[in-house]
Amino acid sequence: MKMLPTILSNLFSAPATRNYPFFVREPFAGARGELINDIDKCIFCGTCARKCPSQCLEVTKDKTEGTWSLSFFSCIGCGVCVDACPVNCLSQKTTHRPVATERAVITMRGKLPEKPAKKTEAAQ
Amino acid sequence: MTEAYIGLLVLWPLVAGLACLVLRGPTARSALVLATGVALAAGGLALASQAPFTANPGFMASATAIHIAQAAAFLLPAFFLFKGLQEKHLLVIVFALAQLALAATGEFYLPAAAAAQNAVVVDGLSLALMLVVCFAGSLICFFALPYMKHHEEHLKLPVSRQPGFFLVMLAFLGLMNGLALSNDMRLFAMFYESTTLCSFLLIGHDRTAEAKQSAMRALWMNSLGGVLLHGGIILIQKQYGLADIQAIVTPTLWAGASLLPLALIAAAGCVKAAQMPFQGWLLGAMVAPTPVSALLHSSTMVKVGVFVALRLAPVLQGTTTGKVLCLVGAFTFFATSAMAMGQSNAKKILAYSTMANLGLIIACAGIGTPVAIAAGIVLLVIHAATKGLLFLCVGDMEQAIGSRDLEDLRGMISKTPTTALAATAGAMAMILPPLGMLVGKWAALEAAAASPVAMVFMALGSALGVVCWVRFAGTLMGGKSVGVQPAHTSVLSTGPILAMLAGAVGLGMAAPWLNALLLPAELANPFAGGWGLMPPMFVLAMVAWIIGMKALSRQGNATLAAPYIGGLPSNEAGSYVGPLGRNWILSEGNPYAPEIFGESQWTKIAGALGALLLLALLGGAII
Amino acid sequence: MNLNTFYLAVAGLILAPLLGGLVAGLDRVVTARLQSRMGPPLMQPFFDVGKLMSKVIPPASHWQGMFVRWALIASLASDALLAAGGDVLMCFFVQAASACFVAMGAFSGNSPYSKIGAQRELFQMLAYEPVFLVAILCMAKAAGGFDAFSMMSGSEPLLFKLPLIVPGLLFVVLVKLRKSPFDISASHHMHQEVVRGIYTDYAGRDFALLEIAHWADVTVVLWICSFLWATGPLQMLATALITLFVALVIDNISARLTWRTMLKTVAPISLILAAANLVWLYLE
């Protein structure tokens, strides 16, 4: 009996439902969504991979090229890597990562910075 | 010819029974029982083809017959008195003495009643009872042959007691036929008392302490019934000097007069029909071998009670006595249905349900209109077939697994498929349209329009009955299937079961015509009123049957899905892998809500109310 | 039985389940709105049944298919009976038969939840059947006949003579619609201790047929309720819709009770009220 006013007011007011996917709310500014790497900026230092709590990043490099791969099914979106990246090439979109029908790994390749040795020196 | 048939129906079973006693071999006994059954069935049909008619066969119409009846009025109570003294049972002694006193009053202090005009009058009611006895009774006797053999093997008796047993069983049928046919109060009373005797002997047959106690209980209660009956008869004798039943049940005779004599006789009927608070003796009868229970419940003994009530019904229509009688029946219908709900003992469920259905018939009798009486008779016939079927099934299953508890009968469908299916069908026949019991109940409800309280009781009892029977049938159908176990089978046990099944279903379907036959000519349209619904419903039932069977045959061979038990893996049917990785048995049990339907509290409270109603029945007649 | 009756019966046979489906759709939309949700499309129940029809799944017991079809036929028969102006009491018994078959099918299943659901269904039948029966008796007494036509042909609403059976009828409607507080044997919603209760073992096509039978049942019950104000077809429709709405509101403002509470308090009270109404009709 006590619930009567609530449900009647529900009946006579608009439903609380957001009609997703026909209506998509603007995501919150700080939402931690899909992780992306601006691979051109990345220096393949591997900090992100070392810090990642889920150990889902892998960074390898040979002489001229580096690969940064994210097994995104395991990423927990914590943003630790974003915080850790020394060149701020990692960021998180505010929208969630789209669903997938297959297992996959995101692999990105990029050129290593021109003079890696110099850079390290400069840092020191 | 008619007289010969009557003689066949009444005397042949007695003779055959005596022959059983003499020829002690099992083969001879089987032959005798089978022959009796066939003779009764044939004789019954032959008589039925001539009904309605009157007759005066020598062995029932002569002065000797009346003398025998008069002698029996002393001899039978004397025997009861002897038993009472032997067992030191006070109530039996008291009621036997009272009966003797009444018999003496009737014999020595009152002018003798005029002899009946016709010794035998056969109308719809007596025909119905007689046919029930001839067919259902015979089938039960057939069933008793293999049953008793097994029973005695189980008890390991040194000397077979079957000759005596079959003597009483067969004689019972003859006496019942006599009771149904006789039109003289004195003869009627003799048959009435002798059924008491037979039931006493049968209930006590196993001679255990429990059996003895139950037999004595049946004896004192039915002796009380005898006292009431004789009281009624003597009052009528005193008032009108009549013994002709047909003359007694003419309403004009009673215009303005006190109905007390009839109330007494109706009360006697209530005792025999085990109405509240006399349900005790019929429950006690459950200790006897199943054929006995089946016989008492479906075709003999209790049917005497409703027969008496229905006989009196025309006089009761519209009277206070009739209204109270209707209440008595309706109340018993409700209370015993409730007690059946709280039971897990299958035979007790059957017993309570018997009382409930008898209550319904008694209520019909109390209403007393031709429509109600016809409904009552329809119920009487169909109940006999249905209840006989159920008893035989339960008896058969009991012998197969050694328990009569519904919980142990769970899943019998996989152990004794034929019997379990027959029992399920029987349970369905008790409750489903367009089968007879339900149709009778419906007719009774519509006929009961005069009594709101009775209608409420009937509504309650009806729901309770439905639930009880669905649970019964469902429990037989459910449970874990542990594979078919070979059970003993005999043509003589499955045969009567299937015959009863055919009878229950066939009669159920024929209910509208049965009903029309029983109504006076001006009402006798089988499809008048709501009855017109029945033919389309039969068609529908047939269609449903065909469609259902098709679905069954399609799914019947399918591999079954693994049971859903919260995702747990199961090791084998009826178990699962539970705590500690062990195999746990998935036991099952029905809730019986004992705090609501507990037997003892209902026995007390409903018993007291029933007693009050019975007193009101007598009191109402005095006022 | 003349041709007219026959047409009416056939119309009832076809229309009643469809109406019941619409009622189910309406139920879901209105319930959603009461809960501040948008809710499914009105035709959702039909899609559900269509979906269930096309599913493939082994049965949980060999007998269920048979019982489901019997239940469906009984439910449809009770509809046709009512539509043809037949005996309401018999219509009630036929419908009760349908409920019996559903319970039997559940008993013969193999999951414990299904069996507990069946037991509880029986307790529910025990609670609502007498009330419903007495209500029908009251209607018959007030209308002067047991057939549907005489109940529908009153010049003045039966409600004025039968105020006390209203709680009883609402109780019946709530049970039949499987709504709180009486969704005891099977709930529409997921969170119940007996899973889907009596429906647990029914699946696929069998379940679809059962759903159709349920629609037919709901139509019959609402139809009988509409006899309370049967001065014309529109009034009857309005009465049925109001009954439905009140039932939905009650569903949304109450918790589920247990069968013990139902048997010990709710059922006796509504029965006593209905019986009082019956006695009152006689005293008048």
Added chain:
Amino acid sequence: MFGSFLKKSQIKSPWLMHFDCGSCNGCDIETLACLTPVYDVERFGIINVGNPRHADVLVVTGTVNRRNAVILKNIYDQMPTPKLVIAIGACGCSGGVFREAPNVLGGVDKVIPVDVYVPGCPAKPEAIMDAVVTGLAKLGKILEVA
């Protein structure tokens, strides 16, 4: 026409069943949130059923461990065909942050075939709705082909 109605209704009436197969509750609660007023997946005809025999879509959250793998398999087998499986969250997709934990098998697809993976930790309700829509589109294709 009736046949096409039946096909259409399979896509219009996905009843889903949720099984927590070793999750941290994060994804479970988000799945449950989908039913509530703000998301209200009943708009798509979705009902959350607790019984695999009635379910069309199995929504699995969690890592799948050695003990519940057999239960997951059981439930999956009890569902009628055609059926969809949606693995929710990083755990459901791969074992997520726990995939190297001793008792974790790591991902629903180690035990039963998965149709749609929903990444995220926890997966957002919107993502779960996307997954259902994607799954139904997949089912629709299969039905058309068949």
Added chain:
Amino acid sequence: MARATIPFGPQHPVLPEPIHLSLVVEDEKVVEALPTIGYVHRGLEMLAAKRDYNQMIQVVERVCGICSMIHSLCYCQGLEEMMGVEVPRRARMLRVVWSELHRLHSHLLWLGLFADSFGFESLFMQLWKIREKVMDLNEATTGNRVIVSVNVVGGVRADLDEAQIRWIKDTLVEVEASIRSLQSTIMNDSTVCKRTVGVGVLTKQAAYDLGAAGPMLRGSGVAQDMRQLKYAGFDEIAFEPIVETSGDCWARSTVRFRESLQSIDLVRQALDRLDGSELAAKVKGKPEGEVITRVEQPRGECLYYLKGNGDKFLQRVRIRTPTFANIPPLAAILPGLDFADVPVVVLSIDPCISCTER
């Protein structure tokens, strides 16, 4: 009277989480209940061997996705104690804000599930509708609705600006009003009371003896709440544990209902005390030594035992969670109940199996 076995779970619609109870019922009354767990065990504590102490923050947050923030809070507090880190005041207050928001959404969630366990669907919907507002607060301020990942050793990673603080306060006013409008339904509605009052009574003595925790303990009349230990910012915040005495399901739901209102109050107090200090203190060195810390989670007392040996991998992480403590009292009150009351009583301890088994 026949006994029936009812396997309750591990996959069962009443409980979103897998636990198994082998219930033996007689006439639908429970005579025996045998619980089994292990269906969500992941072996989380052993991950400490593979994840360093910083990475473990994200792991322990996923002990449970409902009060995740409070798990990492407890873990970080332990490390801070071990490593002697002084947490800045703003960080401590922010920790109160988010942990109380977690309690608020957890209690709303629980009240909803509880309502659903006795078939009150619209109440469930209503509560979860309100809860969405709290979830929005979480998402907007931290970036994730559920697992907020704000704690680091030494402080927090996220901050609130003025606009956000105002928005939180405004939203909480709405939330409080909506919660209050349901008070009479949860506490006085006749059908609800029929299902909760006098059901599953745990006496004060039994609660104490069997080691109940959280609202289960306070519902039985014991005024014990870990926030009395004054961790995080509670040293400055006025706080009184909420206690009911009847010990039944009604008391437990009322405690949680009142606590959700109290949480709103605590958030406000904490927001008012935000100062301009740092978000996180600098942390030096590696964890060494052992420590036990306790916090109050929505479900009760949670205890962490941490042992470090100067390596970046902790040597031992042991977690004792409140539901684990509440299972013995639950097992004690189950026998004798109506089968229909089992879900109500089981839910009344607010079972969180994922933290129990980790």
